[in-house]
Amino acid sequence: MASGTEREEHAVVQSPPARAAVFSAGSWGTAVGKILADAGTGVVLHARRAEVADAINGVHRNPDYFPDHELPPALTATTDPAAALDGADHLVLSVPAQQLRHCLTGWAPHIGPGTVIVSLMKGIENGTRLRASEIIREVTGVGAERVAVLSGPNLAREIMAGQPAAATIACADEDTARRFQQACRTPYFRPYTSTDVIGCELGGAVKNVIALAVGVAAGLGLGANATATVITRGLAEATRLGTALGADPLTLAGLSGTGDLVATCTSPLSRNRTFGVLLGRGLSVTEATAGTRQTTEGVTSAEALLALGRRHRVDLPITGLVSGLLHGRLTLDEAVTALLRRPPKPER
Numbered sequence: 602m603a604s605g606t607e608r609e610e611h612a613v614v615q616s617p618p619a620r621a622a623v624f625s626a627g628s629w630g631t632a633v634g635k636i637l638a639d640a641g642t643g644v645v646l647h648a649r650r651a652e653v654a655d656a657i658n659g660v661h662r663n664p665d666y667f668p669d670h671e672l673p674p675a676l677t678a679t680t681d682p683a684a685a686l687d688g689a690d691h692l693v694l695s696v697p698a699q700q701l702r703h704c705l706t707g708w709a710p711h712i713g714p715g716t717v718i719v720s721l722m723k724g725i726e727n728g729t730r731l732r733a734s735e736i737i738r739e740v741t742g743v744g745a746e747r748v749a750v751l752s753g754p755n756l757a758r759e760i761m762a763g764q765p766a767a768a769t770i771a772c773a774d775e776d777t778a779r780r781f782q783q784a785c786r787t788p789y790f791r792p793y794t795s796t797d798v799i800g801c802e803l804g805g806a807v808k809n810v811i812a813l814a815v816g817v818a819a820g821l822g823l824g825a826n827a828t829a830t831v832i833t834r835g836l837a838e839a840t841r842l843g844t845a846l847g848a849d850p851l852t853l854a855g856l857s858g859t860g861d862l863v864a865t866c867t868s869p870l871s872r873n874r875t876f877g878v879l880l881g882r883g884l885s886v887t888e889a890t891a892g893t894r895q896t897t898e899g900v901t902s903a904e905a906l907l908a909l910g911r912r913h914r915v916d917l918p919i920t921g922l923v924s925g926l927l928h929g930r931l932t933l934d935e936a937v938t939a940l941l942r943r944p945p946k947p948e949r
Contacts, residue, residue, distance in 0.1 A: 618643055619784040622689040624708065626653055626678060628666040628895065629721055630695035632757040637693070638673035639787045646678040647685040654678035670761040686711040691719055691781060693751075694737070697896040698724025701733055705740045712741060717777055719749045719770075723805030723861075724898040725905035730912065732802040746774035749781055750798050752805040752857035754864035756871065760790070767791040769857040771801040793856065800852030803843045808862040809899030810906060810920050811835030812873035815866040817926070819874070820881020821937065831919065832866050837949065838917045842906075845913040873899040886927055903927055918943060 619642045623634045626648040638644045648654040656664045657678035661671050679685050686692060692712060696704050701722060712718070718741065722733035731739070734748045753768030760766055770785075770792050772778040778794040785792055795801060811831060818827045839862070840853045852858060865871045876897045879889035890897070903924040910917040922940055925931035931939065 619690045619780070620688055621645075621691040621693055621784060622647060622685040623693040623695065624682070624685070624704070625649060625696055626657065626663060626665075627695060628757040629755075630693070631663045631666055631672070632755075632760040633693055633695065633721060633751070633785070634676050635672055635761060636785050636787060636790050638676040640783075640785050640790075642691075642784045644673075644676045645685045645689070646676065647682055648678050648680055651680050654680050666757075667761050682708045683711045686713065686716070689713065689716050691717050691784060693719045693721060694733070695721040697901065698722045698726060698733060698898060699901050701736050702726065702740060705737065709741050712743075715747075717747050717749060717772075717781065718743060719751055719781055720802075721751055722898075723752065723802075723809055724902040725806050725909060727901070727905045730905050730909045732799070732806070734798050734802060745798075746772070746777055748772065748798075749778055750801045750805075751781075751785075751792070752801045752861060754856060754860040756864060756868055758870050763789050765789050765791075767793065767856055767860070769793050769795050769801055769852075769855060771795040771798045771852075771857070773798060795852060795855075795857075797849045797852040799846050800843050800848030800850075801857040803846065803848060804839055804853050804858035805861055806898070806902055806906060807835065807839035807842065807920070808858075808865050809873045809897070810903045810923050811838070811862060811899075812865040812871055813877040813880070813897075813899040813903070813923050813927075814919050816871075816874040816877020816879075817881040817923075817933070817936070818877075820878040820883075821933075828866070832862060835866075835919055836862055838915075838919055841949075842910055842913065842915045842917065845915045846909075872897050876900060880926065880933065883933070899923070900927055 621637050621642050622645050623630050624647040626646045634644045634646050720733040749772035770778045782792045815831050843853050872893050876889050876893045879892045907924045922936045926936045
């Protein structure tokens, strides 16, 4: 009969729960923080403002984005980036794509040598035309095996309500993707893994621009046929660009491509679609910006995506029309006319 000491020596050693720092406490960052906490991961949200951190710690609510949704008690918040990152296994980044470089430069000194950096961003940086994972590696100097991307049909308000969703976690190192998969798997959130970082990121970036176009069509009063056409041809644009950059076309047919595209183009919760609806109703870009109140990545990334397409000689007609509309090169009537008068060609 084994002694107590022998039983202790043969006992299975349980790994401590993973810890994640989520920067920052916006709508999607808060929702992912909830997912992680519900999965048993220790979570610290980094908030820019002390009153938001105090509300999360005191009454377990984010007053800016989800005042009616209670957050898990285990989820805490701080305004101190060093404290948030202390001992973190994962740094989850949810900031506007155009602000990522500046923000990350300030946070980088506090990132631990083994911390995995997970991007939630769905945009392309203006000027450099870099994806979020490329900016992360450039700013921090970490290897590709420590940079992951989470992308999929994930509307934050539905996540907060505990409604079912799924996503793709992509990383060049599959073991890294699997570790984060375990850190965020819950009964209502099912993450899949992939090694196609390029495909996941481009699917997320392009779908925002296409959702703007769908919103414009809805604002103009066009029907389901027009919506389905723009979604389908938008997917063709994403696939062409992704393939040119080295992505697997199947990734664009998956959760981070077709799945995200459909959700963003069809849901009234989508800020990109909402922005487009306002444009279609005749509002200016300034007025539509005021009407949506949150960062709309399709607006800020359309020009960068168009430039990326030109660099790789990929035709992005819908992206081009949206960019022209946003930057005053086309009127609403001219954009619609240009789309309808495109010459007939084989479907590709």
